[in-house]
Amino acid sequence: MSTPTLKQIRFFVAAVDRGSLSRAAAHLNVAQPALSQQIAQLEATLRNPLLGRTARGVHPTEAGQRFYRHARTILRQVDGAVADLTGPGPVIGRVAIGLPTSVSTILAYPLLGRILRDYPGIRPELFESLSGYLHELIARRRLELALLYRDRAEPGLTVQPILREELFLVTKAGADLPAVITMREVAALPLVMPSPTHTLRTMVEAAFDREGLALTVIADVDSLPTMRRIAASGLAAAILPISGLSGLDEDARPGMIRIVAPTITRPLALCYAADQPLSGPAALVADLMVGEVRRLVEDGAWGNAILL
Incomplete structure (x- = not known):
């Protein structure tokens, strides 16, 4: 039984990483037919189709996903061995x-x-x-x-x-904003939050659940810029860390209120x-x-x- 070559493995990884044979060929500075031939030979050697082809590009098959994990490890070990010697x-x-x-x-x-x-x-x-x-x-x-x-x-x-960072209530800016707000008060406010599978959402919901409270979520939004904009407009509040507001101009920054009784942190x-x-x-x-x-x-x- 023949063994895959390093060239075949590198070509396959490049195709998966870039989702396109043409982009992979350009990255490797080789002709696309040559790249396709090497991947075809690799598939023949492994007796499994590794890439699915569509009009939008390529994607790994189930077998391709399994081989990709091994391929990345192999290439990393080879590069490390060369560097060591x-x-x-x-x-x-x-x-x-x-x-x-x-x-x-x-x-x-x-x-x-x-x-x-x-x-x-x-x-x-x-x-x-x-x-x-x-x-x-x-x-x-x-x-x-x-x-x-x-x-x-x-x-x-x-x-x-x-690190561990504290979470804040993010809302429309104003001179009359309080310095702190309790979790019970936050629970009564309309909120925009990431979808239920998002780590931030599950973490915040667990913190409120421990206090016997439930969030009032009126929209699931998996977009940080959109959440910030909605909060700044006053349509609804959000719960975010200070780092989530980094890069905003002062005139675009929403207000932030520290949540207490108790505080909420995430690692x-x-x-x-x-x-x-x-x-x-x-x-x-x-x-x-x-x-x-x-x-x-x-x-x-x-x-x-x-x-x-």
Whole structure:
């Protein structure tokens, strides 16, 4: 039985990552027919179709998803072995990073700036999405690491807590806003919240449930900019961390009221696959990520966050 070649594996991973044979070929600087031929040979060797073709591009089949997880690990190990034997030198490689939207608003720019300025050999791939989806991408080996709202390890996931941030009621700005509001008072207000599967929603609902309270949600909105705009208009309030308002101009900023009796906090942690310890460029990016988070907290740019 023949064995897949590294070229075939790299071509397959590029096709999955870019969702298109033409984009993968352009990225690898090869002709598309040559790329298609290599992937066809790989499928023949593995006796399974790995890619589904549509008018919009390609996507991995069930077998392709399983092989993709192995393929990413193989390529990472090969790159690490080469780096180990070639000795000290510039750090080179791709690192796929995941950030939740509210974290990306405050962290993405300084983190990418630091990587691009100080480590030009690293090619970062930034994914901004919901925390639950980023967890799924780690399990599928699409991401090397991500910041997720977790405070304890889960099956298949290594979790290193970094900070805990307080959540606030976000509403229309005004001079008469109180400094604090109780959870019981918040429960009576109309709210826009992420959909029920969103980590923020489940966390907030659990906090209110512990107090015997229920949220008054009038719309499910999985868009941070839209939630902020609705809250600023006064149509409904939202519950967000201070980091979720990062980057807004002063005239566009909604008001924020501290929720008390009790307060609501959520943890943020560096996460990666438990069976794939960080090394090489990924380990360096993880250190840079944690360092930038700590700097932002210590400089007061992350609101009421507390480093763990």
